[in-house]
Amino acid sequence: MSAVRPATSLDGNLALPRKNGELVFEAPWEGRAFGMALALTDGGPLAWNDFRQLLVEQIRTEPDHRYYEQWLAAFEALVTDSGLLTREQLERRAAEYRSMERDEVF
Amino acid sequence: MVAIQRDIDSVVVNGVHDMGGMHGFGPIVIETGEPVFHAEWEGKVRAIFSGTVGRYYNLDEFRHVIERMEPTAYLEAVYYERWLHAVETLLDEKGVLASGSAPAPQAPPKRPSNFPAPKFKAGDRARARNLHPEGHIRLPRYVRGKSGVVTSVKGPFLLPDANAHGNHDVWEYVYPVRFAARELWGADASARDSVSVDLWESYLEAVR
Amino acid sequence: MSEHEHQEHDPHEHDHGHHPEPPTDVEARALALESLLIEKGILTSEQVDEIIRTFEQDIGPMLGARVVARAWVDRDFRKRLIEDANAAVGELGLSTTNLARLSVVANEPGVHNMIVCTLCSCYPWMVLGLPPTWYKSPPYRSRAVREPRVVLEEFGVTIQEDVEIRVWDSSSDLRYMVLPERPSGTADMTEAELAELVTRDSMIGVGLPRVPAARS
Numbered sequence: 001m002s003a004v005r006p007a008t009s010l011d012g013n014l015a016l017p018r019k020n021g022e023l024v025f026e027a028p029w030e031g032r033a034f035g036m037a038l039a040l041t042d043g044g045p046l047a048w049n050d051f052r053q054l055l056v057e058q059i060r061t062e063p064d065h066r067y068y069e070q071w072l073a074a075f076e077a078l079v080t081d082s083g084l085l086t087r088e089q090l091e092r093r094a095a096e097y098r099s100m101e102r103d104e105v106f
Numbered sequence: 107m108v109a110i111q112r113d114i115d116s117v118v119v120n121g122v123h124d125m126g127g128m129h130g131f132g133p134i135v136i137e138t139g140e141p142v143f144h145a146e147w148e149g150k151v152r153a154i155f156s157g158t159v160g161r162y163y164n165l166d167e168f169r170h171v172i173e174r175m176e177p178t179a180y181l182e183a184v185y186y187e188r189w190l191h192a193v194e195t196l197l198d199e200k201g202v203l204a205s206g207s208a209p210a211p212q213a214p215p216k217r218p219s220n221f222p223a224p225k226f227k228a229g230d231r232a233r234a235r236n237l238h239p240e241g242h243i244r245l246p247r248y249v250r251g252k253s254g255v256v257t258s259v260k261g262p263f264l265l266p267d268a269n270a271h272g273n274h275d276v277w278e279y280v281y282p283v284r285f286a287a288r289e290l291w292g293a294d295a296s297a298r299d300s301v302s303v304d305l306w307e308s309y310l311e312a313v314r
Numbered sequence: 315m316s317e318h319e320h321q322e323h324d325p326h327e328h329d330h331g332h333h334p335e336p337p338t339d340v341e342a343r344a345l346a347l348e349s350l351l352i353e354k355g356i357l358t359s360e361q362v363d364e365i366i367r368t369f370e371q372d373i374g375p376m377l378g379a380r381v382v383a384r385a386w387v388d389r390d391f392r393k394r395l396i397e398d399a400n401a402a403v404g405e406l407g408l409s410t411t412n413l414a415r416l417s418v419v420a421n422e423p424g425v426h427n428m429i430v431c432t433l434c435s436c437y438p439w440m441v442l443g444l445p446p447t448w449y450k451s452p453p454y455r456s457r458a459v460r461e462p463r464v465v466l467e468e469f470g471v472t473i474q475e476d477v478e479i480r481v482w483d484s485s486s487d488l489r490y491m492v493l494p495e496r497p498s499g500t501a502d503m504t505e506a507e508l509a510e511l512v513t514r515d516s517m518i519g520v521g522l523p524r525v526p527a528a529r530s
Contacts, residue, residue, distance in 0.1 A: 027341070029337075029340060029341045029344040029345070031366050032344050032345075032348055032362060033344050033347075034365075034366065035361075035362035035363070035365040035366045036344075036347060036348060036351065036357065036362055038365045039357045039361045039362055039365055040351075040356070040357060042365075044357075045356070068340075069340055072340060072343055072344060072347075075347065076343065076347065079347065079351070084351070084354070084356060085347075085350050085351070085354070089346075089350055090343070090346050090347065090350065091346075093345075093346035093349060093350055094339075094342040094343050094345070094346040095342075096346075097337050097341075097342040097345045097346060098336055098337060098339070098342045099336075100336055102345075102349070104349065105345060106345070106348050106349075106359040106362070123433060123434065124432070124433055125432050125433075125452055125455045125456040126432030126433075126455070126456060126459045126460070126483060127432075127456060127459055127460045128452075128456040129456070129460075131451075131452040131453040131456050131457070132453055133453060133468070134448050134451065134453045134454050134457070134465065134468055135447075135448060135451070135453070136446075136448050136469075169433075169434055172434070181452070185435075185447065185450050185451075244433060244485045244486065245485075246432055246433060246483065246485060248432075248459065248460075260415070260417075260486070260488060261486075261487070263486060263487045264487075280486045280487070280488070282417075282482070282488075284480070290459075291460060296463070296479070298475075298476075298477075298478045298479075299462060299463075299478060299479040299480070299481070300478065300479075300480050300481070301459045301480075301481045301482075301483060302480060302481070302482045302483065303483045303485050304483070304484070304485045304486035304488055305485070305486075306486070
């Protein structure tokens with residue numbers, strides 16, 4: 001675990017949605033997106049600050065998107081920018097899920 | 107961030123921090139989606155506090171520095187600004203900042219093994235003394251001179267009045283005392299409700 | 315947006331299995347990410363689970379909720395909790411070395427408890443996480459002792475006239491926590507399910523536990 005908790009650098013309009021202090025995920029996928037980003041940036045192969053910058057970008061360019069949509073897009077950008085996965089792989093896999101060829105959830 | 111005025115020169119009596127029952131602060135603002143820290147510096151202040159409290163200064167000294175703040179500065183400061191002010195002041199006063207190396211941290215005081223029996227027991231009526239000392243005290247103004255019922259005996263704990271001012275071996279029993287709402291707030295208050303305050307033994311006198 | 319059709323999913327439900335209907339766009343994207351990252355050996359789903367769990371516990375009141383749920387199912391534990399909260403909390407495997415002296419006050423028919431620190435902001439943070447800003451603010455600190463019923467109405471809680479409100483001003487080394495009453499209709503719930511009903515506000519005394527959704 002890194003010395004600085006990533007959560008403390010998410011302030012203002014970057015702040016994680018909470019209700020009275022507790023984290024709020026409106027759907028399970030939001031929790032997964034949250035967990036994946038932290039898994040890979042908090043002592044993992046990717047840099048937290050890079051993710052944070054991408055999140056700032058997303059919020060700026062897509063202000064009407066809901067928070068975790070912005071988060072998801074930022075994480076996709078991080079993973080593809082770093083070469084861990086390609087856009088094509090992600091799009092193909094997502095299509096398989098949408099068409100129900102694949103149905104394993106986490 | 108407001109510039110925090112250094113402590114007022116005279117010793118503080120009945121500081122503005124003692125707020126129970128005061129009017130005029132307005133509605134409670136509940137921030138939905140509130141983050142734990144509103145900005146990164148707040149988390150850092152808390153981390154510095156956690157790393158230094160109990161080693162270079164104690165919690166009573168910490169609270170008292172905040173209580174000594176100039177009243178408007180206290181009320182205007184964002185919550186963690188008060189902590190920042192207290193940590194800076196204490197580390198400065200204790201020479202931690204100025205010296206090239208950190209002084210040896212204080213060992214936590216040990217509770218004495220032989221201790222006299224508590225003066226009060228559950229069920230006793232007791233009155234909070236009408237004390238208005240210079241310096242630190244944990245006796246809220248709104249109960250001074252009021253009578254209530256002792257509900258249990260706790261501690262002994264270090265007496266904050268002494269511990270905040272350099273005397274680290276005064277220990278006393280603490281009593282949660284229940285005060286009827288009407289005793290505190292007058293005949294218009296609820297006949298049923300109550301407020302319990304934890305009071306050190308020297309804050310209390312027996313009621314005949 | 316299409317993800318709203320999944321609003322009726324309980325966010326706490328965790329279905330390690332198959333999806334009954336086609337995922338929404340955003341769900342499909344999240345699933346794609348996770349399945350590919352797992353296949354490449356970059357992370358495991360357990361890692362992701364653990365982060366969510368740790369994060370919620372680290373910063374939220376889940377510790378307190380576990381204590382309350384245990385007290386609801388185990389009458390002897392409840393008794394021990396009220397007599398010596400530190401020892402009882404220690405039984406659940408929670409570290410007690412840094413735990414301040416805790417005192418648990420129980421709601422019961424006829425008694426509703428509420429916590430405040432009028433002098434500063436003392437709070438049982440070892441079991442509830444960090445306090446919300448409103449708890450530390452002058453309006454709450456000044457009014458909770460003076461007009462608790464009005465304050466509770468502002469939080470959306472109505473306490474009947476014949477119920478005694480006990481406000482506890484945390485003026486000493488003791489840190490107070492409220493043990494709320496167990497909601498009705500929960501007899502067949504597991505301890506883990508019960509813990510989900512316990513809100514931070516119900517352990518301060520400005521809220522009540524959640525009521526379980528109607529069961530079919």
